[in-house]
Amino acid sequence: KQEVTQIPAALSVPEGENLVLNCSFTDSAIYNLQWFRQDPGKGLTSLLLIQSSQREQTSGRLNASLDKSSGRSTLYIAASQPGDSATYLCAVGASGSARQLTFGSGTQLTVLP
Amino acid sequence: ETGVTQTPRHLVMGMTNKKSLKCEQHLGHNAMYWYKQSAKKPLELMFVYNFKEQTENNSVPSRFSPECPNSSHLFLHLHTLQPEDSALYLCASSPGTLAGGETQYFGPGTRLLVL
Numbered sequence: 001k002q003e004v005t006q007i008p009a010a011l012s013v014p015e016g017e018n019l020v021l022n023c024s025f026t027d028s029a030i031y032n033l034q035w036f037r038q039d040p041g042k043g044l045t046s047l048l049l050i051q052s053s054q055r056e057q058t059s060g061r062l063n064a065s066l067d068k069s070s071g072r073s074t075l076y077i078a079a080s081q082p083g084d085s086a087t088y089l090c091a092v093g094a095s096g097s098a099r100q101l102t103f104g105s106g107t108q109l110t111v112l113p
Numbered sequence: 114e115t116g117v118t119q120t121p122r123h124l125v126m127g128m129t130n131k132k133s134l135k136c137e138q139h140l141g142h143n144a145m146y147w148y149k150q151s152a153k154k155p156l157e158l159m160f161v162y163n164f165k166e167q168t169e170n171n172s173v174p175s176r177f178s179p180e181c182p183n184s185s186h187l188f189l190h191l192h193t194l195q196p197e198d199s200a201l202y203l204c205a206s207s208p209g210t211l212a213g214g215e216t217q218y219f220g221p222g223t224r225l226l227v228l
Contacts (some may be wrong), residue, residue, distance in 0.1 A: 004155070034216065043117070043203055043219035044156075089156070100169060101217065103156040 002027045004092055006104035013080055014112050021075040021107045022068045023090030028068050031093040034101070035064050035075050038087045047088075048075070116140065117220035119204050125226045126194065134189040134223045136204030143209030145187040146217065147179060150201040162187060163209050184209075194227045201225075 003026045006066045015020050020057040023033070031086040032051050048057045048064040050073070056065040063076040077084060117138045126132050138145065147159040161169035162181040176198075178190040187204055201224050205217040 035150070036219075039199075041222075041224070043119075043221045044205075044217075046216045046218065049216050090130060091156075101156075105153075105155045 002030075002092055002094060002102040004102050004104035005088055006088075006090055008107060009105065010098050010108040010110075012110040012112060015080060015082060017080050017111075018076070018078050019080055019109075021077070021088050021090075021109070023073040023075070025071045025092045025102075027094075028071050029094075030068065033052055033064075033066055033073050033093065033107075034091045035062075035073075036089040036091060037107070038089060040086075044089065077109075080109075082111045082113045085109055085111050117204060118217075119202075119220040119223050121223060122221065123224045123226075125228065126191070127228055128194060128196070130191040130194075131193065134202055134225075136187040136189075136220055138185055138187075138204075138206035138218070138220075140206055140218060142206040142218070143184050144207045145181060145184070146150075146205040146207075147187065147189050148203040148205065148225050150203060150222070152200075156203065191225075193218070194225075196227050199225055199227045201210055 007022045032050050034049045035047045038044050050057050050066045060093045061078040066073045087106040089106045090104045094100050120135045144163045146161050149157045158171050159173045160179045165181050171219045176193050180188040201222045203222045204220040207217045
C-alpha cells in the first residue's frame with residue numbers, strides 16, 4: 001500500500017526566503033505526482049503535475065522535482081510571499097489505477113511579512 | 114458558475130437524519146470523485162466515477178451512497194451517520210481520458226458536522 005509522507009508538518013519563514021517542501025513515497029511504481037495548495041476551509045488548487053517520465057515542472061516561482069527511484073519529490077518556492085501561506089499537499093497517482101491519488105498529510109506554511 | 118461547485122458549504126445533521134451533498138462541474142470533464150478530509154488525517158479517496166460508471170469504492174461504509182446521474186453532477190447521500198463522519202467532503206473532477214493521470218480540479222468542499 002502506497003504511503004506518502006511530508007516533512008516538515010509545519011514551517012514558518014520570513015518573507016523573501018527561498019524554501020523547500022519535501023514529499024516521500026514508499027512505492028516507486030507511480031504514474032504521476034501532484035502538488036496542491038489548500039487555503040483554510042477551502043478546496044485544493046493544483047499547482048504542478050509531474051508525469052512519471054519527467055524530472056521536474058516549473059510554474060512561476062514554483063519548481064517541483066521528482067526522483068522516482070528514491071521515492072522523493074520536492075517543491076521549491078522562490079522569494080516567498082505572505083500570500084503563499086497555505087497547506088501544501090503532495091499526492092501520488094498509482095500505476096494501473098491512475099485516478100487513485102494517495103495524499104500526504106501536508107505541510108502548513110506560514111510566510112511572515 | 115465556473116469550475117467545480119459544491120452545496121451546501123456547511124451542514125449539521127443528527128445521526129438519524131438523511132441528507133445529500135451535491136457537486137457540479139462546469140469543465141466538461143468525464144471523471145468525478147468524492148474525498149473525505151478529516152482533521153489531522155490525509156485526504157481519503159471515497160468514490161470515483163468515470164463516464165457515469167463507478168470505478169472505485171474504497172471500502173466506504175454503506176451509510177454513504179454516491180449517485181452520478183450524468184457526467185456533470187455527483188451526489189453523496191448520507192444516512193445514519195456517526196460523529197466520526199464529521200469532516201470536510203471534497204468533490205473533484207478530471208477530464209477522464211483513458212490514459213488517466215490528469216490533473217484533478219477540486220470544489221470548495223462541504224463541512225459536515227454530525228451530532
